[in-house]
Amino acid sequence: MVRLFALALLSTCIFGLSSGTVTPKCKQPAVRKEWRALGPDGQKAFTDAIKASICYFGATPDLPPIQVNSSRYDDVVYVHMDAVNSAHFTGRFLPWHRLFLHTMEGLLRDQCGYKGYLTYWDWTIDSHDIKHSPIFNADPAVGLGTFPNETTNFELSNGAFRDIIRAYPTAHHIQRNYTLRPFEIQIFPWTFNLPNKEANTTQTTAEYIKLTTSFIGNFTAFQAYMDGFRAEGLHNAAHLSLGGDMANISHSPNDPLFFLLHSQLDRVWAAWQAHNRRNRNAIAGGVDQDLNDFDAHPLGTGTPVTGDTVLYMAGIGQDATVNNVFSTTGGYLCYEYAT
Ligand SMILES: *[C@@H]1O[C@H](CO)[C@@H](O)[C@H](O)[C@H]1NC(C)=O
Ligand SMILES: *[C@@H]1O[C@H](CO)[C@@H](O)[C@H](O)[C@H]1NC(C)=O
Ligand SMILES: *[C@@H]1O[C@H](CO)[C@@H](O)[C@H](O)[C@H]1NC(C)=O
Numbered sequence: 001m002v003r004l005f006a007l008a009l010l011s012t013c014i015f016g017l018s019s020g021t022v023t024p025k026c027k028q029p030a031v032r033k034e035w036r037a038l039g040p041d042g043q044k045a046f047t048d049a050i051k052a053s054i055c056y057f058g059a060t061p062d063l064p065p066i067q068v069n070s071s072r073y074d075d076v077v078y079v080h081m082d083a084v085n086s087a088h089f090t091g092r093f094l095p096w097h098r099l100f101l102h103t104m105e106g107l108l109r110d111q112c113g114y115k116g117y118l119t120y121w122d123w124t125i126d127s128h129d130i131k132h133s134p135i136f137n138a139d140p141a142v143g144l145g146t147f148p149n150e151t152t153n154f155e156l157s158n159g160a161f162r163d164i165i166r167a168y169p170t171a172h173h174i175q176r177n178y179t180l181r182p183f184e185i186q187i188f189p190w191t192f193n194l195p196n197k198e199a200n201t202t203q204t205t206a207e208y209i210k211l212t213t214s215f216i217g218n219f220t221a222f223q224a225y226m227d228g229f230r231a232e233g234l235h236n237a238a239h240l241s242l243g244g245d246m247a248n249i250s251h252s253p254n255d256p257l258f259f260l261l262h263s264q265l266d267r268v269w270a271a272w273q274a275h276n277r278r279n280r281n282a283i284a285g286g287v288d289q290d291l292n293d294f295d296a297h298p299l300g301t302g303t304p305v306t307g308d309t310v311l312y313m314a315g316i317g318q319d320a321t322v323n324n325v326f327s328t329t330g331g332y333l334c335y336e337y338a339t
């Protein structure tokens with residue numbers, strides 16, 4: 001009797017593990033705070049960790065070592081470049097970036113001595129004048145840097161990241177160039193519809209509320225609005241208006257601002273998911289970009305993206321499925337955003 005009981009326990013245990021039903025519990029979610037809420041000490045811890053992440057030199061995992069002297073941070077950038085077609089304008093966009101942020105957060109904590117979590121930039125506070133937002137601070141220890149100009153070839157000349165050299169696509173200092181009307185410059189296979197549109201019109205509180213409370217149960221409509229008709233929506237406007245590295249869809253993570261910007265987009269997705277039960281596990285789109293027919297397929301085409309679709313981290317972290325990352329507090333992930 002006792003033996004049978006023990007056997008039953010053992011098999012339950014083994015079955016539980018091998019079937020993958022054992023999800024770690026998320027009891028105390030980490031809290032990702034807004035940049036300003038970190039305070040000087042929290043900001044310094046973050047900028048120090050970002051600077052430490054350039055110290056881990058080595059071959060880019062699973063990828064050809066294009067640059068001999070690439071750092072761990074450069075590896076992270078390369079993983080994004082590798083995913084440029086699969087994770088933008090496809091159904092993988094939001095879940096892939098959620099996993100990418102989680103992977104970066106883990107690297108900073110496990111390899112760069114960081115005790116904190118990722119941080120977001122709530123641009124609704126600054127939408128009236130993004131360029132002069134106090135987050136663009138010249139302080140050499142904690143500042144994200146003010147916008148440079150042509151006198152430094154648009155390279156950062158102050159703030160904590162001024163001396164950093166990034167490897168991809170070729171060795172260079174981080175560049176930025178604030179551009180209120182980024183859609184005047186055509187960069188896609190389609191023509192921007194509203195060339196005079198000011199990027200900050202997508203970054204207002206009213207737009208935040210619209211994004212997070214509309215499109216109930218319709219992931220296609222939600223993502224299509226975030227990317228915008230002809231990609232003139234929040235996601236692209238936020239990137240392109242910062243100019244320089246951030247304006248490039250492939251190597252934009254060169255600028256640490258990428259992680260603050262995408263945490264804000266991830267926060268928007270999480271807020272939309274929390275707004276209605278029908279949004280929680282909503283996903284749509286295809287795995288293939290369709291830039292030649294973007295109006296018809298803003299979320300891509302081909303094999304549909306579902307909960308079982310795999311999100312690849314190219315060796316820099318564990319791959320996961322869309323199901324793994326639907327919830328930020330489901331156990332696979334364990335964080336939330338401070339409001
Ligand atoms: C890599 O770094 C070493 C040591 O700093 C340097 O001598 C070498 O020229 C660098 N190689 C490349 C390709 O940048
Ligand atoms: C966008 O920024 C410009 C320049 O700072 C400002 O004149 C305009 O009022 C802002 N628009 C909104 C919607 O806040
Ligand atoms: C360029 O930026 C520097 C540093 O912020 C500033 O001193 C200078 O006046 C700017 N030059 C122009 C032409 O805006």
Ligand SMILES: *[C@@H]1O[C@H](CO)[C@@H](O)[C@H](O)[C@H]1NC(C)=O
Nearest residue numbers: 154177178179180181243244
């Ligand atoms: C910088 O941005 C301005 C618009 O604000 C644009 O006219 C200029 O071409 C940009 N320069 C570079 C090098 O990106």
Ligand SMILES: *[C@@H]1O[C@H](CO)[C@@H](O)[C@H](O)[C@H]1NC(C)=O
Nearest residue numbers: 215217218219220221222224
């Ligand atoms: C979801 O939104 C898309 C894009 O706006 C629209 O074409 C589609 O009809 C919507 N689906 C449903 C079920 O309402």
Ligand SMILES: *[C@@H]1O[C@H](CO)[C@@H](O)[C@H](O)[C@H]1NC(C)=O
Nearest residue numbers: 081168169187248249250251
């Ligand atoms: C973005 O950068 C990649 C290299 O990382 C380059 O091939 C591409 O032309 C750039 N795109 C734009 C729009 O400048």
Ligand SMILES: [Cu+2]
Nearest residue numbers: 080088097249
């Ligand atoms: Cu991206």
